[in-house]
Amino acid sequence: MERVLSIGERLQRLLEEAETESKRKIAEARRKADEMVARARDDAENRRIMAQRGDGIEDLIKTEEYKAKQEAARILEKYKERAEAVKNVPREKIEEAISFVLSEVLPK
Amino acid sequence: MSSPSIELEAQLIERTVAKRNETLLSAEETAKKILQAAERERERIKAESEKQILSIVSSELRAVRDRIIGKANLEGRRTLMSAREEVLSALYDEAMFRLEAIAEGRDTKIRYGEVLKKLLIEAISAIGGEEFIVSVNKRDYAFLKENLADIKEEMKEYVGDVIIRLDAKTIDAIGGVIIRNPEETKIYYNTLDARLLKARRKTESEVAKILGVI
Numbered sequence: 001m002e003r004v005l006s007i008g009e010r011l012q013r014l015l016e017e018a019e020t021e022s023k024r025k026i027a028e029a030r031r032k033a034d035e036m037v038a039r040a041r042d043d044a045e046n047r048r049i050m051a052q053r054g055d056g057i058e059d060l061i062k063t064e065e066y067k068a069k070q071e072a073a074r075i076l077e078k079y080k081e082r083a084e085a086v087k088n089v090p091r092e093k094i095e096e097a098i099s100f101v102l103s104e105v106l107p108k
Numbered sequence: 109m110s111s112p113s114i115e116l117e118a119q120l121i122e123r124t125v126a127k128r129n130e131t132l133l134s135a136e137e138t139a140k141k142i143l144q145a146a147e148r149e150r151e152r153i154k155a156e157s158e159k160q161i162l163s164i165v166s167s168e169l170r171a172v173r174d175r176i177i178g179k180a181n182l183e184g185r186r187t188l189m190s191a192r193e194e195v196l197s198a199l200y201d202e203a204m205f206r207l208e209a210i211a212e213g214r215d216t217k218i219r220y221g222e223v224l225k226k227l228l229i230e231a232i233s234a235i236g237g238e239e240f241i242v243s244v245n246k247r248d249y250a251f252l253k254e255n256l257a258d259i260k261e262e263m264k265e266y267v268g269d270v271i272i273r274l275d276a277k278t279i280d281a282i283g284g285v286i287i288r289n290p291e292e293t294k295i296y297y298n299t300l301d302a303r304l305l306k307a308r309r310k311t312e313s314e315v316a317k318i319l320g321v322i
Contacts, residue, residue, distance in 0.1 A: 007117055011124040018128040022135030029139030033146030040150040044157030051161040060165055061172055068173040072180030079184025083191035086321045094199060097318040101203040104307040105300060106210075106218070107226035 192321045199315060200308050204282065207300045211283030212247070220283065224248060225259050231287040231296040232267045243275040243286040 050056035162169075209215040210223065224244075232240055244252060252259070252274055260272060279286060284299035316322045 007120065011120060014124060014128055015131070018131040022131050022138075025132075025135045025139045026142070029142040033142045036143075036146045037149050037153070040153040044153050044160075047157055048160055048164065051164040054165075054168070057161070057165045057168065060161070060169060064169040064172050065176065068176035072176050075177065075180040076184050076187075079187050083187045086188065086191040086195060089195055089319045089321065093319050094202070097199055097315045098203050098206060100318060101200065101304075101307055101311055101315060102206060104311050105203070105207060105303045106223055107230055 192316065195319060195321055196312060196315065199319070200304065204301075204304060207282050207304060211300060221251070221255065221259075224251070224283065224285070225262060227284050227298045228259065228272075228287070229263055229266045231285055231298040232263075232270060234296050235287060235289060235294045237270075237289050237294075238268075239271040239273070239290050240287050241273050241275050241290060243277065243279045243288075245281050245283065246278045248283055248285075249274060249276075249278050 047056060206215065210218045211220055213220055228242065242252070256272060256274065260270070263270070279299070281299040281301045282304075284301070284303065286295065286297050286299060288295040313322075
């Protein structure tokens with residue numbers, strides 16, 4: 001009977017230790033979580049302040065420049081296509097225009 | 109120790125160990141959930157921060173974009189305008205060659221003598237008066253010297269009996285006339301070159317429409 005009691009105490013201790021370990025694990029997780037969120041908030045705040053000062057936005061500007069340059073290339077290409085189309089005027093249109101000009105130049 | 113006692117002890121140990129494991133497992137699950145929630149919060153803060161920064165620097169980014177796109181549009185428009193100018197210049201050059209052909213008599217559909225007479229009438233009517241000095245190019249000078257009497261006769265109906273003197277000093281022009289009064293107070297440029305220049309200013313937008321290059 002004494003032995004059962006002794007085992008009971010040891011088992012109780014085991015449970016208490018598990019409880020303590022659980023609390024430690026949860027507390028550790030909460031600490032890590034708080035740190036993680038606090039660091040994220042600090043980073044965000046620092047970046048916001050830097051952005052307001054115009055610092056640390058080089059990457060954003062580079063990205064915007066890259067996107068804009070790509071769009072600019074597309075715009076130029078379209079203008080070049082239009083310019084080429086302008087140069088390919090059908091012969092009958094040219095004749096019509098020349099007749100119109102000559103009718104203005106020559107006296108009636 | 110009796111056998112039921114050992115069995116009781118074994119059951120107690122088993123239940124306790126199970127409870128211990130359950131407690132530890134539950135704690136691990138809770139810790140995992142806490143860290144996952146923190147991770148989600150971190151991502152939310154980061155995304156919100158990116159949004160705020162974009163909002164703060166948006167005017168700067170817009171300026172960067174506007175500068176690059178604006179330059180491209182300007183360059184593109186220049187390219188297009190240059191192409192239009194090229195087409196229009198080629199067209200007016202061709203019109204000038206046609207006028208040369210008419211003035212030189214290579215274009216048989218139009219009688220240049222008639223054109224010259226009309227140019228004379230137009231210029232004389234514009235200046236007004238009775239006596240005029242006419243300057244023409246070398247080829248037209250030869251033509252007028254030979255035909256001036258006939259032309260004057262034909263012109264009578266429009267400008268009356270006028271005195272026309274040919275200027276021996278010829279001009280450099282495709283064709284047409286420059287007329288002035290003897291006092292040289294009035295002068296009228298009615299050369300084909302001048303008329304083409306004037307016509308270009310007047311017709312360019314209409315010509316562009318005809319060519320479809322607007």
